[in-house]
Amino acid sequence: MTSTQNKFDYIIVGAGSAGCVLAARLSEDPNISVCLLEAGGPDKSIFIHAPIGLAAMLPTRLHNWAFKTIPQVGLNGRKGYQPRGKTLGGSSSTNAMLYVRGNKWDYDNWAALGNEGWSYKDILPYFKKSEGNAAFNDDYHNNTGPLAVSNATDASDINQMFIDACVQQGIKQTDDCNGAEQEGAFYYQRTIKNGQRCSAAKAYLTPNSTRKNLTIITHALTEKVLFEGKTAVGVRYQKNKKSIDITCNKEVILSSGAFGSPQILMLSGVGASEHLTEKGITPIHQLPGVGQNLQDHIDYIQTFKIDTKHDTFGYSVRGSLRILKSMFEWREKRTGKVTSTFAESGAFFSTQENLVAPDAQLIFVPAIADNHARTMNFGHGYSCHITLLRPESIGEVKLNSSNPKDSLAIDPKFFNHEQDMVILKKAAKKMQNILEASPFSAIRKEMLYLVENGNDEQLEKDIRNRADTQYHPCGTCKMGPITDDMAVVDAQLRVHGLEKLRVVDASIMPKIISGNTNAPTIMIGEKAADMILQN
Ligand SMILES: Cc1cc2nc3c(=O)[nH]c(=O)nc-3n(C[C@H](O)[C@H](O)[C@H](O)COP(=O)(O)OP(=O)(O)OC[C@H]3O[C@@H](n4cnc5c(N)ncnc54)[C@H](O)[C@@H]3O)c2cc1C
Numbered sequence: 161m162t163s164t165q166n167k168f169d170y171i172i173v174g175a176g177s178a179g180c181v182l183a184a185r186l187s188e189d190p191n192i193s194v195c196l197l198e199a200g201g202p203d204k205s206i207f208i209h210a211p212i213g214l215a216a217m218l219p220t221r222l223h224n225w226a227f228k229t230i231p232q233v234g235l236n237g238r239k240g241y242q243p244r245g246k247t248l249g250g251s252s253s254t255n256a257m258l259y260v261r262g263n264k265w266d267y268d269n270w271a272a273l274g275n276e277g278w279s280y281k282d283i284l285p286y287f288k289k290s291e292g293n294a295a296f297n298d299d300y301h302n303n304t305g306p307l308a309v310s311n312a313t314d315a316s317d318i319n320q321m322f323i324d325a326c327v328q329q330g331i332k333q334t335d336d337c338n339g340a341e342q343e344g345a346f347y348y349q350r351t352i353k354n355g356q357r358c359s360a361a362k363a364y365l366t367p368n369s370t371r372k373n374l375t376i377i378t379h380a381l382t383e384k385v386l387f388e389g390k391t392a393v394g395v396r397y398q399k400n401k402k403s404i405d406i407t408c409n410k411e412v413i414l415s416s417g418a419f420g421s422p423q424i425l426m427l428s429g430v431g432a433s434e435h436l437t438e439k440g441i442t443p444i445h446q447l448p449g450v451g452q453n454l455q456d457h458i459d460y461i462q463t464f465k466i467d468t469k470h471d472t473f474g475y476s477v478r479g480s481l482r483i484l485k486s487m488f489e490w491r492e493k494r495t496g497k498v499t500s501t502f503a504e505s506g507a508f509f510s511t512q513e514n515l516v517a518p519d520a521q522l523i524f525v526p527a528i529a530d531n532h533a534r535t536m537n538f539g540h541g542y543s544c545h546i547t548l549l550r551p552e553s554i555g556e557v558k559l560n561s562s563n564p565k566d567s568l569a570i571d572p573k574f575f576n577h578e579q580d581m582v583i584l585k586k587a588a589k590k591m592q593n594i595l596e597a598s599p600f601s602a603i604r605k606e607m608l609y610l611v612e613n614g615n616d617e618q619l620e621k622d623i624r625n626r627a628d629t630q631y632h633p634c635g636t637c638k639m640g641p642i643t644d645d646m647a648v649v650d651a652q653l654r655v656h657g658l659e660k661l662r663v664v665d666a667s668i669m670p671k672i673i674s675g676n677t678n679a680p681t682i683m684i685g686e687k688a689a690d691m692i693l694q695n
Contacts, residue, residue, distance in 0.1 A: 165375060168195040169410045170692075171395055173382045173424060175200075176250020177360045177678050178665040179415030181290070181685030184306075184364035186692065187374040194373060195406060196365075197380040197397055199420075200246035208253045209356045210490060212483075212498045217254045219534040223247040224254055227419065227567050234553070234575025236624045241532050242570055243631060244417060248378065249361030251417065252678050255631065257350040257357060257501045259309045261287055261338045262673030262680055263517035273670050274641035275651040277687075286686040287338075287679065290363075295349065300339045306363040307682060308353030312504055314496055315347060316471045316526035318542055318603070319505040323347075325597035326522070329590065331509050342674070343518050345507035351678070352501075355494030360682055380404075383564040385412050385428040385661060387444055392661035398564070411660045411692070415685070418633040418667040419557060422451040423568050425637065425648075426559050430658070439559045445657055449646035453638045454555035455672035456572045457521075458580065459630035460588055460623050463528050463543040463608035464595055470603055473502065473527035474540030502527055503545075508674075511586045517674045520587035521547040522594070523630075528608060532628070541608060542600070546591040547630045548584045549674040552577035557636055572629065584627070585619055632677045637667040652691050653684075664688040 170186050172179050175198035183196040200223060207213030207222060217224050229240035245251035264280040271279035288302040294310040297303040326345035327333055334344030351358045368374060379399055386394040386405060394407035414421040425431055429444030431451060436443045468476040473483070483497060490498035502525050508518035522544055529543040555572035575581050592613050596604070609626065611618045640647025642656055649668055655661045666681045673680055 174416035177252040177681040178685035180360035180364040185689030203248040249359030252359040259349040260675040262675035265517040266673040308358035315504040321599040322524040324599040391659040422636040453635040455635040457630040460627040465541040465605040634666040634669040637663040
């Protein structure tokens with residue numbers, strides 16, 4: 161994956177959820193040449209394609225940037241963990257594969273903030289265009305798009321206990337949280353095809369990688385965008401310790417994610433001039449919103465231990481034998497426990513009446529889930545994540561230095577807004593009631609980290625000791641009208657005040673959505689490709 165060509169119509173920086181979609185859609189026309197640059201390597205590893213391989217990538221540097229935040233006051237001074245995919249497919253190659261779109265209200269709100277063309281009615285066709293759903297084909301779903309979506313085939317029996325417990329606690333059962341109504345308890349649909357992960361790379365790049373007009377360059381770390389005056393004319397990237405310049409006839413498109421895209425803009429001299437000067441970078445364009453408006457889903461997990469005989473994942477002789485057997489099954493038939501993403505069932509619910517959309521999400525895991533799988537616990541258990549869907553705390557990313565290899569200073573400012581703790585505690589109490597409800601009575605043993613049910617002080621202490629991201633940073637190159645001083649791109653995703661430069665990825669979300677962010681970012685890629693081609 162190298163190239164001697166040095167001029168293309170479009171240069172796309174970052175082969176993640178959005179970048180892969182753009183590369184495939186723009187290169188559908190053989191007369192358009194596209195170069196896709198990716199800092200990570202090819203996506204050949206078995207850990208990417210076998211869904212259960214997530215457990216190997218999440219806690220390690222395997223295809224993972226594995227960033228850390230700066231110490232978080234709201235987390236008792238702890239540094240948060242920020243895994244991000246570093247390979248073709250980006251985070252869609254390392255994520256938990258849950259297919260979730262958020263709520264209709266999220267997109268109507270983006271439009272209400274001054275972003276024409278982004279209401280739910282406007283974006284639904286792009287969700288459908290991307291989707292190849294094996295279970296649904298109706299007003300909300302499509303079964304012919306490239307991104308494979310399917311139901312779990314081998315979910316553990318204890319998920320049914322979770323769903324029964326949710327129903328007992330007043331959450332109705334639903335089979336589609338991405339259809340007419342989001343609220344309810346359900347089995348997650350996943351981006352999996354024939355028992356293998358369907359990343360954005362697998363869906364959009366692999367089938368088109370032999371196109372002559374599509375050049376994919378891996379292990380290429382983009383240093384900066386090259387400008388002539390206020391017009392982007394190309395990029396400089398590093399490969400094999402060399403700096404290489406390539407130029408474009410049409411546009412440079414940054415799709416490097418919520419951390420990569422603002423970092424490249426700032427390294428290129430686009431951002432808050434004072435901050436850039438402080439880091440020794442000559443400002444080219446004053447745009448104070450670059451790196452601001454960081455939003456992320458704060459997430460807290462509770463775990464109960466159970467006996468090893470139950471059908472769950474865990475470190476035990478029985479658990480290891482089960483996995484070993486499943487590996488053979490997966491090798492032969494692509495079925496069995498290896499197709500699990502660990503996150504199997506869940507729910508969306510509201511912590512109070514009359515909210516615009518559910519504000520809490522549950523993700524049930526038939527295993528002991530502790531510290532992003534970085535803390536090993538022997539034995540078996542069941543765990544559940546509770547996620548605050550529309551946090552008010554807003555953070556930022558800044559440069560540590562002008563070196564493109566240096567990571568950013570990531571500051572999500574978790575719990576900076578006091579309301580976030582109030583709502584998360586309320587939602588966590590409901591989760592604990594569910595996990596302690598009678599459907600689990602026959603199997604439930606002690607809690608991994610004890611919180612007495614109803615003890616507010618213990619709960620808050622445990623949240624501050626152990627809560628962290630649910631891996632959805634976004635908003636750092638926010639979309640908004642020119643009248644919004646902190647907007648970085650307009651509704652066509654063009655960088656304000658500059659020519660031939662767009663940002664297309666999760667960083668453009670003006671407000672975090674009420675759900676997981678992979679399908680929405682792929683939708684953003686589909687819509688952007690359409691807008692670019694129409695221009
Ligand atoms: C562990 C984990 C679990 C998750 N689980 C889910 C889930 O179950 N469901 C869900 O919907 N969402 C999930 N997400 C979130 C979702 O995957 C992301 O929101 C989405 O993939 C973001 O897409 P993106 O295009 O903005 O960025 P990414 O997909 O992260 O792509 C950015 C790409 O740019 C590359 N890059 C960065 N800097 C440079 C540079 N300087 N030069 C060249 N290339 C560069 C990166 O290597 C990467 O490949 C999860 C994320 C993680 C990390």
